Amino acid sequence: MRVAVTGATGLVGHHVVAAALGGGHEVVAVTRPGRHLPQRLLALGEVGQERASLTDPVSLARALEGIDAVVHCAAVYSYHPAATEQLADVNVRGTRAVLEAAAAAGVTRAVVTSSAVTRGSSLQPLPRDERHHLGTEPAPEYYASKVRQEQAALDVSESTGLEVVLALPTVVLGGPYDRLGPSNAIVLRYLLDPTRSTFPGGCNVVDARDVGAGHVVLLERGEPGERYLLGGEDVSWRTLHGLVADLAGVGQPALELPAGAAWLAAGAAEAWARLTSSAPLSTREEASTVGRYYWYASDRARTIGYAARPAREAVAASLAWLAIGPDLPRFVRESLRLAPAVRAARPLEPRALPDPVDAGTGQGARPGPDAGAEGRDPGSARPLTPRRRPPRPAPPRRRRSPG
Template sequence: MTNSIPRHVAVTGATGFIGSRVVLRLLQAGHTVTALVRRPDRAHHLRALGVQLVQADVTRPEGLADAMRGADWLVHLANHYSLHERDEQVYRAVNVEGNRNVMQAALEAGVGKVVHVSSGVSYGRSPDQPLTETSRVGPHPNAYWRTKHEGDEVVWAYQRHGLPVVVLYPGGVLGAGDPNATGAWIRRLVRRRQPVRAFDARGFTYVHVDDVAQAVVRAAALNRTVGERYLIGREFLSNREFVALVAELSGVPAPRVVLPDRLAHLSGESFTLLERLTGLPPAMDVSRSSTRHLAAGFRFGSDRAERDLGLSYTPVRQAIQEFLQSLPNARA
């Protein structure tokens, strides 16, 4: 059953790639939105849409419960997503302790329902392939993957203690204006700043950002989703197929040189060591963490989300095309 009554919705991460789309869908559905943002002076575009802005930081528990008080739903999107950080403590501060602060605040504020948006990386390198929602968790290749899982465990602990939670696990999110790692990868490819490729046989399940936003709003509105987890996405592309698709749509040839796996990992280790010695960021975002990410990958289907949330998915080709068209001096 869908709850179509207009709701008051608190949103963390509202200025982000997914969050900005979620806010628009909530407003279009007639809901009232309060955005918890660290810098209200940088969120004027949300205020212009009629969103109430409240200054709050998920890494600081003070004021979070007050900011959520009166909210029927909380959509928790704030997280730290990157494939390399010189100081990896930032992942734990946001993705684990930030989750703890937000869930505790939601409990104290009496929020009626929480939609927590995680990631497929939370499952690690699961022995169960392709993944399903009940798959076993495998080793995590880097700090980002590991802290996403640890943060989810915090959320599920609160769910077991009475907080009404549903958790979404999107695949690799794509779409116009992507500021994150996948978008940076595409930009390097079309600007010929990615002279080699690696881990061709690995890959990821991808999903359009608008489909994730739709899943968030539907998961919030459906009464039966409390306590459920949903993988969001269906279309898998190997890294080779992904690069080939970017090349086809952009008209820029794909890199011809393919690094052997061992050499790719060695490059990541070398660039990470060089950063420690010089302070310079790794070239082409190649680091120990990013190569382990690309080498791991994940694959899953979406039967449960399609059945329960009524989702259908935008083709990955369209998502990449929209991203390319959003680039300055786009060639696509």
């Protein structure tokens, strides 16, 4: 199947591309005009590219020519008050434009990435499923945009005959990513909190790799017109923060603050962001959801082949990328004592060794661009020779005392 993936350079989109290639599909990444595919995406395999704007039906139609199915991951994921109009443009109107262009181009099937938050939350630790709805609880504009996105997708399906399946991921953790999103920021906030505080309520966390694979399961076997929750494990905030502490080697959560304290802390974060002209790590709109349980059951998706890792592995994946990213200050990074599970969550990438220096000339043989971790130049059978250590000086002789 020839599959177009919008938002392929994002966290979820990256893993959808990886899973689709692994499933034997041909993948075309649809990106913004002027955007080049990052090396991390090209390293997955042969990935085609088409450029289109969500506001330009002509470019969308051209990008989707000859495509069998679309996985629409492009979205704005933000709790910032200034993002309200962008949420409507991308998440709602953009989704409608992509699906209408897909139907016009002869595409027969589409998977649309929505969010589990459209199924609402509970005051009690009870999981919700696809039959539930977002009620009268606090709902940031991001939540509302996702509800409208789902309805727009189903409307296009009804009017055009395009088969649409809705994917509803929970809190997606891991990497790689080019920009810190609100989900991985949950882990980062605990690392930066000197008080090691936690809060009432909880969420469902899932590894990005499982969400990517889940989209391909829905692409191949999902029922048109249905929603499928793609979640991992339900955890309280205390349990989640405890996992972060254990895997990062920092202090365990000591104090459970009331939900209102999260709102006050977010207000302070917003004020600091205004002073420093930076993005806040949390907002009061996001903090208004603290104290509730965003717990979900993924039984419907599991019946057609979806599977997810435990929460501990999802948190380890998040830490593996945060530990090498620019969002974690150096003094915090150096204080971490990462567990082996964190180091194992991110595959090692072979890099060329530094040039060995010749003792006589001060110059050395430069390894080729594909030199592996074993330190050999693939263009030569000769191993790279390390610089010799100078001989140790002889110990001083003892003087005999006179007489």
